Amino acid sequence: MSINLGTRFLGKLIKSPIYNASGVHCVTFPQLDELAMSSAGALITKSCTVNYRDGNPKPRYYDMVNEEGKQLGSINSSGLPNLSYKAYQEYAHKKRDKPLFISVSGMNLGENLQILGEFNEDPYVELVELNLSCPNIVGKPQTGYCFEDMEKMLNEVTKIYKKPLGIKLPPYFDMVHFKTAAEIFNKFQTIRFLTCCNSLGNGLVIDSESESVVIKPKNGFGGIGGIYIKPTALANVHAFSKLCPDKHIIGCGGVQNGKDVFEHILCGASLVQVGSALYREGLSIFDRLTEELEEIMTIKGYETLSDFRGKLKYL
Numbered sequence: 001m002s003i004n005l006g007t008r009f010l011g012k013l014i015k016s017p018i019y020n021a022s023g024v025h026c027v028t029f030p031q032l033d034e035l036a037m038s039s040a041g042a043l044i045t046k047s048c049t050v051n052y053r054d055g056n057p058k059p060r061y062y063d064m065v066n067e068e069g070k071q072l073g074s075i076n077s078s079g080l081p082n083l084s085y086k087a088y089q090e091y092a093h094k095k096r097d098k099p100l101f102i103s104v105s106g107m108n109l110g111e112n113l114q115i116l117g118e119f120n121e122d123p124y125v126e127l128v129e130l131n132l133s134c135p136n137i138v139g140k141p142q143t144g145y146c147f148e149d150m151e152k153m154l155n156e157v158t159k160i161y162k163k164p165l166g167i168k169l170p171p172y173f174d175m176v177h178f179k180t181a182a183e184i185f186n187k188f189q190t191i192r193f194l195t196c197c198n199s200l201g202n203g204l205v206i207d208s209e210s211e212s213v214v215i216k217p218k219n220g221f222g223g224i225g226g227i228y229i230k231p232t233a234l235a236n237v238h239a240f241s242k243l244c245p246d247k248h249i250i251g252c253g254g255v256q257n258g259k260d261v262f263e264h265i266l267c268g269a270s271l272v273q274v275g276s277a278l279y280r281e282g283l284s285i286f287d288r289l290t291e292e293l294e295e296i297m298t299i300k301g302y303e304t305l306s307d308f309r310g311k312l313k314y315l
């Protein structure tokens with residue numbers, strides 16, 4: 001039996017569905033080069049703004065692990081440290097043998113219009129994920145949680161950005177919110193993919209021994225990732241795959257092993273991103289996840305991802 005992990009995604013053949021989540025190992029050019037050389041099927045940059053940003057004060061990332069050293073999850077409040085959109089645009093001009101997504105998170109509508117206006121004219125920029133869900137900018141709400149603002153934003157950006165566009169969504173928790181958000185996305189034909197989902201915003205992790213928070217920004221509040229978020233991520237992947245059948249869904253949240261990748265695809269994901277676990281384990285995680293996914297497919301007798309993609313059974 002021969003297993004093929006390839007996926008057709010917006011006219012491209014992506015050899016493996018597994019790659020990094022924006023934010024992990026993707027700020028600097030050497031980090032991006034390492035992703036390009038790894039067995040990830042694609043790579044995505046850190047969300048970019050008009051200007052270079054240092055991000056929030058450190059410590060701003062903390063890994064939660066159990067007594068056996070197994071990762072439970074993470075909390076971060078990075079605050080969009082990035083090299084600026086011009087830098088990632090320059091990176092897009094470099095030769096590489098796998099697709100590059102550029103994540104964009106302008107500080108306001110004007111910044112998103114400036115960045116996407118320039119990207120629209122550059123044939124080297126092919127795949128853009130517009131991040132409407134960063135929870136860590138002091139004083140700024142997550143656009144994805146205000147449907148009116150989100151629709152306005154999408155109306156404006158799709159007027160100037162004519163290429164296929166993806167949106168990175170915050171996690172939603174209410175059936176009515178899934179439906180309302182999906183109705184907005186379905187109004188825009190150029191929105192071709194939805195990434196479900198960003199971290200669980202504004203959690204609080206504390207250390208009872210020191211009686212303290214564990215990250216510095218926002219008095220310890222930050223986005224939660226890892227195992228804690230997997231059921232929420234799967235719910236968002238599955239809900240939007242049903243409600244937006246013409247769009248690709250990219251799964252993100254709680255991926256630590258091949259079974260997690262399998263489950264995201266079973267719920268309808270075309271591609272699957274890895275965040276917290278990549279941060280902890282490093283780039284070799286892509287080899288491990290690939291092997292583990294192939295092993296599950298072999299046992300189940302699946303040769304391609306479409307043999308099981310979206311085929312979740314109900315009771």
Ligand code: OXC
Pocket residue numbers: 023047076077078079080081131133134135136198199223224
């Ligand atoms: N989600 C984001 O979109 N951005 C980062 N953290 C997060 O959880 C950040 O840069 O703070």
